[in-house]
Amino acid sequence: LPLLSPARLDRARADGPAAKPEPTxxxxxxxSNLCYxxxxxxxGVRPLAQVNVQVPELRLTFDLPGIPYTEPCFANTARRRADGGDNSDGGDDGGKEKEKEKGERRWTKGLVGVVxxxxxxDYAHIIATEGGGSAYHDVLVDCYPLEHGRDTVPRTHPDVPPFKAHTLFAPRQDPDDPSSGSGGRLSRPDPSYAQPSARYLKLITDGADECSLPAEYREYLGALRPYTITTQKQRLGAFIFLSLxxxxxxxxFALQEAFKDSDGRSPDWLVQLSGAIFxxxxSSYDTFFHDVFGDGERTMDEHDQSDRDVCARRGPARRW
Incomplete structure (x- = not known):
């Protein structure tokens, strides 16, 4: 794809000249949308142009719940503080400890992606394929262009003016504050606990390679650990869970496709229905499947299995 034109970048900058509504x-x-x-x-999206960017105000997370045992979580973003630190989402410290335990390197240079x-x-179609607005919000963020094919990511803001781009952002809902999130957005007790599937991670790493994102960031993505089923009980649980x-x-998904509006968004009743089903x-995973068949969010090692056996003898642990 060609690089985004300087004229289009100028029109997208906050201090750029006022312009008519853009056709793009x-x-x-x-x-996963990094991947061809x-x-x-x-x-079936056909981009017209692209540019690699850094977004210092956001960081990559995997805290959007998916389907236990199959796709435990999906990519999302979280806000970062003005000083470059991470805003806590109620589980950030736990996430640091888990990364340390698993030998995963923590990324501290903001979000890297492609505009x-x-x-x-096509944008309406993107929204429709991402849940029809039931989980993600459409927000504008400041993006800093990165030189194509560079190896490292700046630690501070790049020495280039930012431009505005739309992205899909799912803020975590505070269980004690129903107004803090959208109706269809689920939040797990520990948002940093789940691991993405190997299939999903491969889409992201393949896309990062295809787009020639900085080698430093690709190395970070390549070091992320996927969720892996390690026991026969988990395999059986996955089969029963998906069958159910x-x-x-x-x-x-069929209803979202059938009832989407011209902007790709689902009607309110469908957002509520989707939220109720998920x-x-x-809830069925937390109250039954987890205790009977094992962890459907994070890879279990021998220590994890021993702990689960102890917990099972003590009684069920509700994690929802």
Whole structure:
């Protein structure tokens, strides 16, 4: 793809000249949409141009709940403090400890991704394929262009003016404050606990390679540990779980496609229905499947299995 034109960048800058409504949208991708297979092949989006960027105000997270045992979580972003630190989402300290235990390197230079220029129709399609607005919010963020093919990411703001781009952001809902999140957004007790599947991580790392993101950031992505099933009980649990909930999840996706509006968004009743179904999905996991079949969010080692056996003897632990 060609690089985003300087004229289009200028029009997207906060201090740029006032302009008529643009026929195209600048969309920041950071998860599986980095990958050609997902973004262009499967979803049929045809970007017009692209540019690699750094977004210091955000950081990459994997705190959007998916489906236990199969796709435990999906990529999301979280706000960072003005001093470059991370805003706590109620589980950040636990996340640091888990990264230390697993030997994972912590990334401290903000979000790195790709801004695509897409048509308004394609952007509506992107929103529709990302849940129809049931989990993600459409927000504008400051993006700093990165030189194509560079190896490192600046620790401070790059010495170039930022421009505005749209991205999909799912703020974590505070259980004690129902107004803090959208109706369809689920939050796990520890947002840093779950690991993405190997399939999902590969889409992100493949996309980072295809887009020639900085080698330093690709090395970080490549070191992330995927969720892996390690016991026969988990395999059995995964089969039963997907057999039970798969038809309901497929129904949600079909309804989202059928009832999306011109902007790709689902009606309020469908957002609520989707939220209720996924709440039931995770409630069944927390109250039954986890204790019977094992962890469906994070890879279990021998120590984890021993701890689970002790907990099982003491009684069920509710984790929702």
């Amino acid at each position: 949208v600048l969309y920041l991708a950071y998860g 297979e997902t973004f262009q092949d499967r979803r 695509y220029e897409v048509t308004s129709e 909930w798969g038809p309901f999840i497929a129904l949600v 709440a039931a999905v995770w």
